Amino acid sequence: MSEHPLSGNVAKSVPVAPDDRRRALLGLVRAEGRLSVQQLSEHLGVSVETLRRDVRVLEDAGLLERVGGVVMPVESSSYETGLQFRSQRDLEEKRRICAEVVRRLGEAQTVFIDEGFHPLLLAQSLPEKRELVIVTASVPIAYHVADRPNLHVQLLGGRVRGNTLGTVGPSVEDALSQLHLDLAVIGANGVSDTGGMTTPDEAVAKVKRTAMGVSRRRLFMGAHHEFGVTAMVQFAKLTDFEAVVTGRELTAARARRFVDAGAALVRV
Incomplete structure (x- = not known):
């Protein structure tokens, strides 16, 4: 976590209008990743009751999520969380999902693994004694697993996105x-x-579409x-x-909506 607004003697600037105050609240949570209601209340100089209403x-509006007393940002059409925040969220669930995806590798010998922290966990979970060719647009995946003798890693070269350290661009799409x-x-x-599967970045979407287009089988992995x-x-x-793998934290009622829409949903 950065030391952005909560470190040092930062003067509190309290927006008077509710919309301005909420914009400040949203910006603060996005900058820090996760903050308690009490921390936010103290920093913004408003009561806990006012903070909770905001x-x-x-x-x-789908911009924040509160779990207990902790407030966290939510991905949106214009905002994408970074690797540091993702590495701290729903780790137990993500590990279960990775284990299920590994179980579903079948006879695959050449595998594209997407960018992001959850795919990095998957790459690190791959069997130790199984020979696999891994193709990826993720610099962290290449860095963390390229020294494993059973994995032959091909990193797709292109423009590196600072938020996720994934590569994008025509060179990535052409190579794929x-x-x-x-x-x-x-x-x-x-x-x-x-609306199916979405991402804020058209360049990232193009890489995903291309990878899916050249692959005989496709698995989706995502936390609830x-x-x-x-x-x-x-x-x-x-x-x-062929399977949309998520955690059992996705409630049965919400899962039913995705099954009814045609998803081969697997909750683990």
């Missing part, structure tokens, strides 16, 4: 388009029962908090994947 308004892969494991910023969220650019439909 959080509820932003929750209803020349390949024939057994399996693509794809993630998303949002999953909607009506990504379901019900819609980012700006759709890159896939629910029915494009």
Whole structure:
């Protein structure tokens, strides 16, 4: 976590208008990643009751999420969380999802693994004694698993995105388009029962679409908090994947909506 607004003797500037105050609240949570209601109340100089009302308004708008007394940002059409925040969220669930995806590798020998922290966890979870060719647009994945003797890693070169350290651009798409892969494991910023899989960045969407197009099989992996969220650019439909793997933290009622929309949903 950065030391942005909560460190040192930062003067509190309290916006008077509710909309201005909520914009300040949203910016603070996005800058820090996760903050308690008490921390936010003290920093913004408002009562806990006022702060909770503001959080509820932003929750209803799909911009913030409150779990207990902790407030966290939510992916949106114009905002994407970074690797540091993702590495601290829903780790137990993400590990269960990775284990299920590994179980579903089948006979695949060539695998595209998407960018992001959750795909990095998957790459680190791959079997130690199984020979695999890993194709990825993720610099962290290449860095962390390239020294494993059973994994042959091909990093797709292109422009590196600072937020996720994934590569994008025509060179990535061109290199992918020349390949024939057994399996693509794809993630998303949002999953909607009506809008499918989405991401805020068109360049990222193009890489995902290309990887899916050259892969014989496709698996989707995503934590429960990504379901019900819609980012700006759709890159896939629910029915494009042989399995949509998430955690049992996605409630049965919400899961039913995705199953009814055609998803081969697996909760682990």
